[in-house]
Amino acid sequence: xxxxxxxxxxxxxxxxxxxxxxxxxxxxxxxxxxxxxxxxxxxxxxxxxxxxxxxxxxxxxxxxxxxxxxxxxxxxxxxxxxxxxxxxxxxxxxxxxxxxxxxxxxxxxxxxxxxxxxxxxxxxxxxxxxxxxxxxxxxx
Numbered sequence: 001x002x003x004x005x006x007x008x009x010x011x012x013x014x015x016x017x018x019x020x021x022x023x024x025x026x027x028x029x030x031x032x033x034x035x036x037x038x039x040x041x042x043x044x045x046x047x048x049x050x051x052x053x054x055x056x057x058x059x060x061x062x063x064x065x066x067x068x069x070x071x072x073x074x075x076x077x078x079x080x081x082x083x084x085x086x087x088x089x090x091x092x093x094x095x096x097x098x099x100x101x102x103x104x105x106x107x108x109x110x111x112x113x114x115x116x117x118x119x120x121x122x123x124x125x126x127x128x129x130x131x132x133x134x135x136x137x138x139x140x
Contacts, residue, residue, distance in 0.1 A: 076096070082095070
């Protein structure tokens with residue numbers, strides 16, 4: 001061993017290693033999986049019914065805020081929140097993915113038709129037992 005090496009080794013052992021041990025991160029367990037870090041998405045049926053702000057003298061397309069409502073739904077669909085939309089009777093039904101009922105409801109709070117109470121929102125968690133797709137192919 002050279003003189004430099006022989007004087008360096010005790011210094012490494014005495015100074016560098018204890019400091020490195022104090023600043024080194026503690027060994028962690030296995031990294032959490034992305035699935036564990038992200039809450040699971042659940043399915044919800046969101047019903048839109050006419051509310052107290054609905055003008056019964058006008059068709060849906062002539063209600064104030066209807067265009068913005070359609071744009072909002074289109075945005076939610078493009079973001080992957082809406083899996084399916086349909087109408088039956090006077091009810092609009094949207095099948096959405098969200099982490100909770102509150103999160104599903106929050107998706108519709110910015111909708112002007114909801115803000116103006118032209119539509120009332122009801123959210124119901126779905127217990128899917130037959131998964132699949134119903135309806136025509138998605139339009140581009």
